[in-house]
Amino acid sequence: MTTLPAYQNIKNHILEAIHNGVWKEGEAIPAEMQLAEQFGVSRMTVNRAMRELTAEQIVTRIQGSGTYVAQQKYQTTLVEIKSIADEIRARGHKHRSELQQLSQSKASDSLKALFELKTKSTLYHSLIVHFENDIPIQVEDRRVNAAIAPDYLKQDFSRITANEYLMMAAPLQGVDYQIEAITAPEHIAALLHISTHEPCLVLHRKTRSMGCVASIATMWHAGTRYRFSGGF
């Protein structure tokens, strides 16, 4: 093991302290001069460490004021299939899900087409509501190709999300998604605790594994409570 550069050690120290809750969201971090003394290093070295943490959105710096632990951002990157549970926990909030439906059936004509199937094979269907601090944040309506994930019905969806299980069950090959803004049908609106004329942010996502369509999901979010974001 090579010894790490001083600025990297400082970054690691700060990251661990934030992770361990020593400094919480919005709280101030010691000044550059103070950290320089503490680590026995020049101010420029601390400055580099902090500048990089700023670029990584770990901290926020205000000239003349100080350095603060950044607020966790509401963020979903669309390329990555993130677990909504992780996303919520990363914000320091509580995630909980409720399984509303779980069933299996032969594909209908329209589903057969969507799954690009030649025969009416078996599909699983799950309807799950995800909560952030007990507020419904996402309704996930998912159809799964039984051939790809034969044990889907046996999962405990309070322990593992549908997404997490599918990622484990089969290597992801590709993703297609569409995003639209529409009003929710009644049963979805009821699950999200919104009225039927409130706008919803809807993500349709089709994943592929082993050369087949593995799952097709529709994720409904209350427009006022959720947004997608990203960048580079």
Next chain:
Amino acid sequence: MTTLPAYQNIKNHILEAIHNGVWKEGEAIPAEMQLAEQFGVSRMTVNRAMRELTAEQIVTRIQGSGTYVAQQKYQTTLVEIKSIADEIRARGHKHRSELQQLSQSKASDSLKALFELKTKSTLYHSLIVHFENDIPIQVEDRRVNAAIAPDYLKQDFSRITANEYLMMAAPLQGVDYQIEAITAPEHIAALLHISTHEPCLVLHRKTRSMGCVASIATMWHAGTRYRFSGGF
């Protein structure tokens, strides 16, 4: 416009040179010492500029060897800044745009913050409606940093979209976007020919060039007429 820090000027110089083809992919860039002399700054200042360009994947550095222009990366279709005009024409439909407003003003306090400006510099404002086969498909409300695109007001937006002009005017460094579903305010709803309680798919996008925020745009779409899509 405030004078930029020296390291930022160096970055801009390098970026322009690459943009203009002075140095091509894989070619070597002058050494730190050489650039330091050329710009009349210390080596550390050049080092910072080059380190940031490395982080942005503009150049590749090899210790003991030199600094080279990085291979152009594949822009994942997700963040790709598409011209809505091209997108519509690609569907074989007719594109037309109407310029509703074009003005300039000093940044308000809130815009100053959004543009990460230190002073209330000049911003341009345009409001453009894009039509697909004479149906309004997008309302584009855009603020532009005058320092980055001084000729913005002189453009003929029926010939070139705001986006196309900005891409030409300055090399794009970064993008941040957010997508949400909300109802439109009255004046937007009127331009889109929808009622004020219909859901809209809204894309907020902030682009960066030359180390500054170049433009902030809000694009409104009728939820029933537009969706984002992508995949890999």
Next chain:
DNA sequence: TAGTGGTCTAGACCACAGC
């Protein structure tokens, strides 16, 4: 060996926030 980037120092001046 000479030249490159990687890191670091011990100062410095400035703009800004908060008292």
Next chain:
DNA sequence: CTGTGGTCTAGACCACTAT
């Protein structure tokens, strides 16, 4: 006013590459 971060300097030593 003091303390903060933002920037910059003119050196330095090191690890590495290329010749």
